[in-house]
Amino acid sequence: MPTRNRDEVIRVELTAGHVWTVVAAGLVFFMTPGLALFYGGMTRAKGVLNMMMMSFAALGVVGVVWVLWGGSMLAGDPVLGGLTADPFAHFGLHGLMGTEDLLSSDFSVTFAIITVALISGAIADRARFGTWVVFTLVWVTLVYFPLAYMVWGDGLFSEDGALGRIFGEPIDFAGGLAVHINAGIAALVLILLIGARRGFGRDSGQRPHNLPLVMLGSAILWFGWFGFNAGAATTVEQAALIWTNTLVAPAAAMLAWLLTERIRDGHATSLGAASGVVAGLVAITPACANVTPLGAILLSAVAGACSAIAVGLKYRIHLDDSLDVCGVHLVSGIVGTVALGFLAIPSEGRAGVFYGGGWGLLGTQLAATLFVTLYTGVLTLVIGLVLKATMGLRITRRDEVIGVDLTQHAESAYSLKDEATGYFAGQAPARPLPGTAEAPVPAASKGDNQ
Amino acid sequence: MPTRNRDEVIRVELTAGHVWTVVAAGLVFFMTPGLALFYGGMTRAKGVLNMMMMSFAALGVVGVVWVLWGGSMLAGDPVLGGLTADPFAHFGLHGLMGTEDLLSSDFSVTFAIITVALISGAIADRARFGTWVVFTLVWVTLVYFPLAYMVWGDGLFSEDGALGRIFGEPIDFAGGLAVHINAGIAALVLILLIGARRGFGRDSGQRPHNLPLVMLGSAILWFGWFGFNAGAATTVEQAALIWTNTLVAPAAAMLAWLLTERIRDGHATSLGAASGVVAGLVAITPACANVTPLGAILLSAVAGACSAIAVGLKYRIHLDDSLDVCGVHLVSGIVGTVALGFLAIPSEGRAGVFYGGGWGLLGTQLAATLFVTLYTGVLTLVIGLVLKATMGLRITRRDEVIGVDLTQHAESAYSLKDEATGYFAGQAPARPLPGTAEAPVPAASKGDNQ
Amino acid sequence: MPTRNRDEVIRVELTAGHVWTVVAAGLVFFMTPGLALFYGGMTRAKGVLNMMMMSFAALGVVGVVWVLWGGSMLAGDPVLGGLTADPFAHFGLHGLMGTEDLLSSDFSVTFAIITVALISGAIADRARFGTWVVFTLVWVTLVYFPLAYMVWGDGLFSEDGALGRIFGEPIDFAGGLAVHINAGIAALVLILLIGARRGFGRDSGQRPHNLPLVMLGSAILWFGWFGFNAGAATTVEQAALIWTNTLVAPAAAMLAWLLTERIRDGHATSLGAASGVVAGLVAITPACANVTPLGAILLSAVAGACSAIAVGLKYRIHLDDSLDVCGVHLVSGIVGTVALGFLAIPSEGRAGVFYGGGWGLLGTQLAATLFVTLYTGVLTLVIGLVLKATMGLRITRRDEVIGVDLTQHAESAYSLKDEATGYFAGQAPARPLPGTAEAPVPAASKGDNQ
Amino acid sequence: MKLITAVVRPEKFSDVKDALESYGVQGMTVLTVHGYGRQRGHREVYRGAEYTVDLLEKVRIETVVEDGEVQDLVDVIVTSARTGEPGDGKVWVTPVENTVRVSTGELGDVAL
């Protein structure tokens, strides 16, 4: 409403905290398309659209699921002994309407979306799109929402939850457990179920097709991650610390990744820079509010180097983690989560080993990591097996050779030399209109020498 | 001023509402380049630069016009019986300087820019660039600013305006009428005046040349649209509701578009996903503050399906709406505006049919839609006819065959295989410098085997 | 922390000013990747990754340097007679932890990053990457941080500084001196040291390889620049004025650049539009809070035309400023800085000539410009000479022919026709794993007809 | 057997292809090339530096045919590709000693 209520525009009752939540939610939202570019540029040219579509499908499905029952699964009272909250207490978000809780829920849904989207990088170039759509719906409902509730809500790992009372409450400020380890484990399970791409490890066509797109994607991720990490800051000082760590961690991890490459392969690469940025962001995610900037440098440099080494392992064990979801998100997610056991600065009565907090926190972090691994691993396996048996996970060998974009979406990404490719790419629209009995005008007049 | 006034940085007198307006204005600004990518990726490769330039020209021209007289046309007192405000009351924005109204005006100008830019999608690949520049100047002055004033300001459709008193004040929170229907009608008129592209419906070169660019563009639009819709929110609860609807509406419309495609064509496409997102955003624009999240899902799913069907109609009626401005913005704009007659939740004494508000609001919405159609239709027709008769709307047939980028801008978008294409693409700079009599150094030494 | 502390999320103690600083810092951060695209699209295809990597390296190196000693160099007390602040007073930012000053420092570092990255455009396609990494570290330490401190901190040019007392305090709201003239002069020095690209002025392969990328980059720059200019605004009215000027200045400069091209070359180009936008943003940077919108139009139109003419000069004087860092940033930076001497509206006892302030301010602006030129010129020359003598600035002639991406990073940017190019582009991974003695699985099974 | 190689304007390729199909040609191989000839090029301008482009996009068609069909097919191509302006392109004919269809191993005319 650009001009009408000029006075009201000025007298809005938003507080600064609300404004920041609104902005941060927008920033986190923007990460999913950023991820689509990051992943899309890394696939081969004949799979980029399918890759991006998996992120877009996550946006579509999780967006709607959230309004229907997902929002309720985060906001309600615990059911099933703290495993989740009642999905139908706030169906259609109705109980949140007109309250500030709706804004918190807005912020939360963006995390659900990107977590699902993250998984897709592991199954590039070979997944059935329809199955993916169903997977996003089921997985976000059975795995993500409960886990987020356990870690951040009043669920199992909260102060009063069953596990929280035994192992203590883990530190996971912005999603090392609930987002990155969670997505990484789910990716690992899907890889085992779907199998390697045809030609994996041999076909050099599987190199990234568009590296500037990858770098752009990583930049959008970084930009959005300031909202991801700092969105829940509750004081100025905390926001400033998180912002600082969210800048310096990817910077340090990038340098570590590039150095690793320089030593191992002789060259520092742009794909390495983009990957290092993401590894650093992943590693600092759980820790962003609980380490000093120097701690962030240390933690993320280790993560960057570990992930740089991890991404090469897939060839050795012949595990086609196509875009390295495990190598980057699982490995750096674990590094960040566990490193807190050493590097966490004292707060709320907990501190890392290096700050004299003893080994307790490390134990809590390890226990939580293990729990997420088991919870996500088992449930994703069940979901994956059912889908494999019913809809099928994988496209046919023939479709894979032709390309997933063409066979799943009937599209190809680029037509850059248009006179020629255009003419090559086909004929006039053969069936421009649905349900028309008459011969389509264009096709009929194709022979004209107009 | 990064470091100087550290103390002042902290003690700024901005309120949260101001900050949100500043941020939202930036977000809406970013939508126009997003649109340039969305449209640019959808044209053929030899027209992408011209397509993007039409959006950039809108940024340039409307930006300057706004400072000169446009800002005054939104902020001043009504003249001509409420048709517009005095364009010279605040020439150079001087009367707004030092007041908060300048900030409101900042927010408003971004809407003017994108509305003009939206139109350009209809005339891809064949418009004279100089004429477009003049068109933006005249159209924003005669059509956009008055209409925005009528709908949002103290103009005809305000409570006390001539039409507002008869038909009631329509609900158009963020621009279904003033932006999307307005741009859609203007597009329709221009299509009729400029005619179809050579080979329309037959030349398969007219398929989108770069779909990842289209998806990126749609993502930037979605990101910016959080500012577009929520920028004028006046309470926390309203902001939260608008944010929710701005997430879920495009999500639902995307799914509806993909489902329509799946049923009709057998495949869900990435262009469909990007288009569905935009259709959902358009549909929720007028309604974002006045429907429940479930209402938003319903409204935008209908809009997504309608637009998905509408974009195919152009081949049947041989109307070359090149990038489907009418199919998406006009159709979904009308769906969103009219659906409010049914779905509007009670507020300020008005409610939709489904909420017991009777048929009155529906009548108001339809009347406003009709008025915008007539106002914009007639004025755009006059402007278009005058430009056609004087400067000419369309490039020559020969220029169209060679390509609008090369003939209007003397550029080509891509040179990706550079050794080769570079050498192929031409010779050394033939005339590197303006107004130099001497033989240019480079050309002279071209033969050197250096 | 999406869901846990719902209440705290709402009750955060952030003030609006803090929120704006956090957001603005994010926006300025985003400019550097934007610059990477802007520059990357303008190089030839075989140099785009290296070009983008120079910006990413700036992010990595300056990010870490800032935490280590750079932040201290902006926040500490003056040493060396006001040349800089103590780099080790706040090592690791520790003295800033838990204070609001950390937030100010967050905002400041983003300026340091982009200033360094700006320089890289001058040495496209021929710089050794390792040397660039070292250069960023040394240059930001010896040139940027001291200069920023002199201009914005309590350094030489502050009210009480040695030069400030003699020449007066210059107006440089957001970085005409400290960012653009600074980077422009450094670029000029590096060009002289590194020499022209092979084939400069003759090889038409040196045309921009991806103009949509350039336009996207310029749009991201513009978007981020709202944070760059308005981030330090201290009142609503100032923020609104700056926002207005940051919209209208690039708009006007774009039109001026396009007009210059239309007159000189016969066509308005998309590269001209993108360049004009940047020139306008550069010109308004020092002046954004101190000129009226009409003044902004005037100032930036002049800058746009001057830069449009300047970029052609390099061929005449055979100075290979590859992506026109001097032509755009130095020229428009000087225009904006000096024009303040005429156009500055009265504030804090200073005013431009046109506002009856006399010639004093003009003198101050010129003196400061001269000082930056000398300071940066001399120091950059020394740094450059040392690096040239030790590590070497430039890749070999052979590597330049093959391409800087392939030789410095062992990568190529695009592989768009993947079946074919994929197969063409190479063989199966020859050495998929570091340090493995066994014959790698993939290579071994390459002959299989699987 | 003969190999007919034709270089034609991109915008006429569609017509040529239709004409060859109507005639009954069984197969052909096409690609985009850049041609230099009598036709004038165009110029491009980047930041004031002007580039003359004298290699223009063309489509190159090659089809192996039986000896008896050569004359007719060249006529079909020339007729369908002609605009009458310089730049319409060239057609040339070269001898082919043998042809194999990969899928079946058939040789000679039957492989076409």
Place this chain on the structure above:
Amino acid sequence: MKLITAVVRPEKFSDVKDALESYGVQGMTVLTVHGYGRQRGHREVYRGAEYTVDLLEKVRIETVVEDGEVQDLVDVIVTSARTGEPGDGKVWVTPVENTVRVSTGELGDVAL
């Protein structure tokens, strides 16, 4: 000398190349082309408008060889490129009058 031109499926190119290398071919020149033939095309859909693509991506290989090697090499190519489905491609042989190696100026068979 003869010029062997082969048009093969992109996904078989790698096998063909390996086979030629094993045989001992010294040099070849390859590029991506689009082929029209008996093989059915596929269709693409953009905003409901359907495009039938009947020019399919192929890889075209050309190698100049000594007369005596022609038969063997054609066999090597045909064997390594075959799937047995329509669309496997064509191989044809044309006469070459002379060849020069640019780097040394050597002529004839020694230049291959």
Place this chain on the structure above:
Amino acid sequence: MKLITAVVRPEKFSDVKDALESYGVQGMTVLTVHGYGRQRGHREVYRGAEYTVDLLEKVRIETVVEDGEVQDLVDVIVTSARTGEPGDGKVWVTPVENTVRVSTGELGDVAL
């Protein structure tokens, strides 16, 4: 008439083109290809996986010329394309039976 086909280094193409123009060649058709030969390839690395690229970018030029000009033109190309290193490329000559200029229908040498 003969068809001269030359495969040269991309970075020498400009020189070759200039030399052919100076000689007075009326037309040619060029395209980017990938060549395999004695010249060593380079390697690329993506996330630690190393790819050896042994198909290198080259430019392929073809020009149909009168019989009498063949020798001179081959010399012109070889001279202008030479660096002396492996990878400079190949030139080969094949017979052409006839040529047509599409725009006018002219046949034979006059069509060149």
